[in-house]
Amino acid sequence: MSDPSDYKTRDLPAGVRLCEGGVTAVQGFRAGNTSCGIKSEAGTPDLAMLVADRPCVTAATFTTSRTASHIIRVCKEHLAASGQRAQAVVVNSGNANCATGARGYRDAERMAVLTASKLGVDPALVMVSSTGIIGRPLPMDKVEQGIRQIEPVAGGGPDFARGIMTTDTRPKLNAVEFEAAGMTIRLGGATKGVGMMYPNMATMLCYLTTDAAVEPAFLQRSFSAAVDDSFNMINVDHDMSTNDSAFIFANGLAGNEPLREGAPGADQFVAALRYLTRYLAREQARDGEGATRLMIVQVRGARTPADARKAARGVTTSAIWQCAVAGGDPNWGRVIAALGASGAELDPDKLDIALGDVLVVCSGMGASYEQAAAKQAVAGPDVYVNINLNGGGHEATSWGCDLTHGYIDENATYTR
Amino acid sequence: MSDPSDYKTRDLPAGVRLCEGGVTAVQGFRAGNTSCGIKSEAGTPDLAMLVADRPCVTAATFTTSRTASHIIRVCKEHLAASGQRAQAVVVNSGNANCATGARGYRDAERMAVLTASKLGVDPALVMVSSTGIIGRPLPMDKVEQGIRQIEPVAGGGPDFARGIMTTDTRPKLNAVEFEAAGMTIRLGGATKGVGMMYPNMATMLCYLTTDAAVEPAFLQRSFSAAVDDSFNMINVDHDMSTNDSAFIFANGLAGNEPLREGAPGADQFVAALRYLTRYLAREQARDGEGATRLMIVQVRGARTPADARKAARGVTTSAIWQCAVAGGDPNWGRVIAALGASGAELDPDKLDIALGDVLVVCSGMGASYEQAAAKQAVAGPDVYVNINLNGGGHEATSWGCDLTHGYIDENATYTR
Numbered sequence: 124m125s126d127p128s129d130y131k132t133r134d135l136p137a138g139v140r141l142c143e144g145g146v147t148a149v150q151g152f153r154a155g156n157t158s159c160g161i162k163s164e165a166g167t168p169d170l171a172m173l174v175a176d177r178p179c180v181t182a183a184t185f186t187t188s189r190t191a192s193h194i195i196r197v198c199k200e201h202l203a204a205s206g207q208r209a210q211a212v213v214v215n216s217g218n219a220n221c222a223t224g225a226r227g228y229r230d231a232e233r234m235a236v237l238t239a240s241k242l243g244v245d246p247a248l249v250m251v252s253s254t255g256i257i258g259r260p261l262p263m264d265k266v267e268q269g270i271r272q273i274e275p276v277a278g279g280g281p282d283f284a285r286g287i288m289t290t291d292t293r294p295k296l297n298a299v300e301f302e303a304a305g306m307t308i309r310l311g312g313a314t315k316g317v318g319m320m321y322p323n324m325a326t327m328l329c330y331l332t333t334d335a336a337v338e339p340a341f342l343q344r345s346f347s348a349a350v351d352d353s354f355n356m357i358n359v360d361h362d363m364s365t366n367d368s369a370f371i372f373a374n375g376l377a378g379n380e381p382l383r384e385g386a387p388g389a390d391q392f393v394a395a396l397r398y399l400t401r402y403l404a405r406e407q408a409r410d411g412e413g414a415t416r417l418m419i420v421q422v423r424g425a426r427t428p429a430d431a432r433k434a435a436r437g438v439t440t441s442a443i444w445q446c447a448v449a450g451g452d453p454n455w456g457r458v459i460a461a462l463g464a465s466g467a468e469l470d471p472d473k474l475d476i477a478l479g480d481v482l483v484v485c486s487g488m489g490a491s492y493e494q495a496a497a498k499q500a501v502a503g504p505d506v507y508v509n510i511n512l513n514g515g516g517h518e519a520t521s522w523g524c525d526l527t528h529g530y531i532d533e534n535a536t537y538t539r
Numbered sequence: 540m541s542d543p544s545d546y547k548t549r550d551l552p553a554g555v556r557l558c559e560g561g562v563t564a565v566q567g568f569r570a571g572n573t574s575c576g577i578k579s580e581a582g583t584p585d586l587a588m589l590v591a592d593r594p595c596v597t598a599a600t601f602t603t604s605r606t607a608s609h610i611i612r613v614c615k616e617h618l619a620a621s622g623q624r625a626q627a628v629v630v631n632s633g634n635a636n637c638a639t640g641a642r643g644y645r646d647a648e649r650m651a652v653l654t655a656s657k658l659g660v661d662p663a664l665v666m667v668s669s670t671g672i673i674g675r676p677l678p679m680d681k682v683e684q685g686i687r688q689i690e691p692v693a694g695g696g697p698d699f700a701r702g703i704m705t706t707d708t709r710p711k712l713n714a715v716e717f718e719a720a721g722m723t724i725r726l727g728g729a730t731k732g733v734g735m736m737y738p739n740m741a742t743m744l745c746y747l748t749t750d751a752a753v754e755p756a757f758l759q760r761s762f763s764a765a766v767d768d769s770f771n772m773i774n775v776d777h778d779m780s781t782n783d784s785a786f787i788f789a790n791g792l793a794g795n796e797p798l799r800e801g802a803p804g805a806d807q808f809v810a811a812l813r814y815l816t817r818y819l820a821r822e823q824a825r826d827g828e829g830a831t832r833l834m835i836v837q838v839r840g841a842r843t844p845a846d847a848r849k850a851a852r853g854v855t856t857s858a859i860w861q862c863a864v865a866g867g868d869p870n871w872g873r874v875i876a877a878l879g880a881s882g883a884e885l886d887p888d889k890l891d892i893a894l895g896d897v898l899v900v901c902s903g904m905g906a907s908y909e910q911a912a913a914k915q916a917v918a919g920p921d922v923y924v925n926i927n928l929n930g931g932g933h934e935a936t937s938w939g940c941d942l943t944h945g946y947i948d949e950n951a952t953y954t955r
């Protein structure tokens with residue numbers, strides 16, 4: 124699937140403009156990738172680095188897995204030691220450095236130390252990410268060589284986005300800008316997916332940059348809210364990863380008065396952040412392993428925000444409905460079943476469901492509709508499932524994809 | 540996959556013997572099936588009936604779905620009206636009678652009334668089950684004809700098991716007997732799977748019969764406990780159905796003193812019930828849609844029973860690990876990830892994991908093992924994942940299957 128510009132402009136807030144370059148669209152950031160042999164295919168990028176010219180106010184969210192990778196512990200310890208500040212992140216792909224014992228922790232720490240020493244910064248200002256196969260020790264000689272040879276540059280955002288990929292079929296990046304009190308503020312981002320994807324508190328790997336000056340508490344609060352409504356609302360296979368991490372680095376170079384609740388530009392910053400995280404999350408779902416269709420589930424009329432979220436995620440996580448979407452089969456009974464199993468409070472006799480704009484369920488029963496139109500609604504690259512619970516005023520959106528032979532092929536022999 | 544006798548004798552408790560005939564292995568029960576055109580393939584059985592010669596003490600568990608089929612309401616109302624007694628169950632396959640509005644409720648009630656009138660019993664003594672496509676009204680003319688023409692007979696247990704099938708590749712039935720205080724007590728059962736399978740409080744459809752006299756409260760308690768450790772521990776696709784129902788009918792013809800806590804034979808009854816429900820649950824997992832391998836996940840050393848259950852189910856429900864099992868890939872990192880995401884309390888550095896008898900993870904890290912032996916352990920029809928959390932004294936078993944092209948093919952165009 125290509126990336127028609129429609130995906131980028133969809134939901135772009137008023138006053139927010141697109142920019143090119145991903146994480147390095149923002150002044151004061153450099154990035155790049157290199158190939159050091161962690162992945163078996165020669166020449167494939169497997170190490171990436173993002174560097175800020177100065178320490179950044181940093182917010183982050185991490186996986187809630189009980190078997191989290193050692194990188195999660197290292198990042199949390201560093202953020203605590205630095206007072207929620209960071210200046211660089213080093214990422215390897217091809218190896219998750221998870222279930223690797225005490226050695227895994229030492230290796231993650233060593234990645235930070237080597238990066239800090241290359242850049243001449245405090246190791247506590249370095250974040251570490253790893254993604255790939257679980258259970259194998261990092262080949263530290265290769266990692267070390269990679270850190271030595273990588274050259275982050277001002278235009279390196281697209282390379283950075285490529286360097287963090289595993290089974291992704293394309294890099295995922297975007298950037299935006301807006302004016303606040305006469306200053307131009309930019310945000311850029313890169314992310315990767317695309318299997319073991321049912322984030323809870325974070326996504327697989329996501330890095331956002333901004334030149335806004337932002338108060339730390341406001342940054343963490345805005346970022347957590349944005350992550351909740353974006354990365355925490357996507358599904359590929361209902362599997363949560365051990366390495367999910369999402370970061371935003373704010374270097375303050377825009378020169379604005381630090382953003383906080385009510386400050387000039389704060390609302391626009393939140394809107395731009397929301398747009399960017401939702402764009403990147405949708406791209407992750409669209410590039411789900413084996414996916415041929417993006418599924419957008421919009422729930423309205425829920426009694427509580429939690430019910431809206433449960434209902435929306437319940438539909439994107441239904442494997443049997445994902446198969447129907449793969450087959451272009453408007454078998455909406457499975458949407459009903461998924462809603463019933465989702466844990467959301469609902470009255471089954473009040474449910475309205477439309478596939479695209481074809482109303483297929485009205486008041487909990489099959490509506491009269493053209494079968495051909497319903498088939499058409501699930502036959503394209505974007506499948507919209509619009510649900511009204513008719514039980515309150517809350518809504519939520521979840522993004523998913525279809526379940527195809529491609530997903531199974533990708534995952535049946537991953538370690539071979 | 541055939542049903543080698545090993546599956547039947549596995550875990551058979553001491554003093555419990557196998558019998559032939561499924562639900563009609565038990566005296567005083569008749570059963571059968573017929574074809575009345577609910578399914579499109581001519582001659583395929585799509586209506587089944589199980590009849591007791593007298594009212595039975597009855598225990599049941601049902602789906603917890605918020606969009607449950609009308610049959611669930613009818614069964615609950617009838618059991619309340621009859622004082623937890625039943626004498627017959629009528630089952631149609633091919634149509635779930637769910638999301639069919641007020642008409643669906645009337646149709647389910649009418650199935651009971653027609654059956655009651657055929658048998659000359661009170662409609663409140665009739666249970667109703669439906670399974671198949673969601674969202675289409677029942678073709679009541681065909682159902683009515685089926686109820687008229689069906690002839691339950693004493694040897695009809697195997698036909699009954701065939702009559703309730705949807706995408707099952709084979710009928711699932713079994714029966715056992717044991718001696719209690721000089722009396723012989725039998726239990727028989729039939730069940731069906733095999734998609735939209737992640738039961739919670741019940742299975743898809745399951746019917747057990749026994750000639751034991753059993754006190755109602757003891758029957759419900761024993762049955763609920765057995766269901767919790769069997770049907771509620773299987774997974775095919777993490778989708779809970781709208782129609783899950785499980786019943787046990789006890790007609791008392793064995794002439795024993797009614798079973799209750801501590802009565803002669805009560806412990807053996809519980810053991811036989813546990814064997815039978817676990818056997819049938821395992822058969823459901825083994826016949827999961829598209830399945831080529833049965834997965835048996837055994838968790839020991841959990842801090843609480845709930846942690847053991849969460850950990851075991853977490854592994855059978857991991858789609859990405861199910862794919863690895865399909866590919867015969869001993870990619871145990873995904874077991875680690877699934878355990879971490881399961882919600883079970885655990886210390887990642889204490890995990891031991893064996894595939895079959897090949898120890899692949901020791902104290903949370905890769906053990907040294909022969910790769911060929913590990914591959915062998917996931918290459919056969921039964922894949923054992925033995926997990927020790929080393930954190931307490933509780934254990935649980937969950938049954939699942941691999942995820943293959945077959946599952947997707949089965950579900951991509953189900954309504955076409």
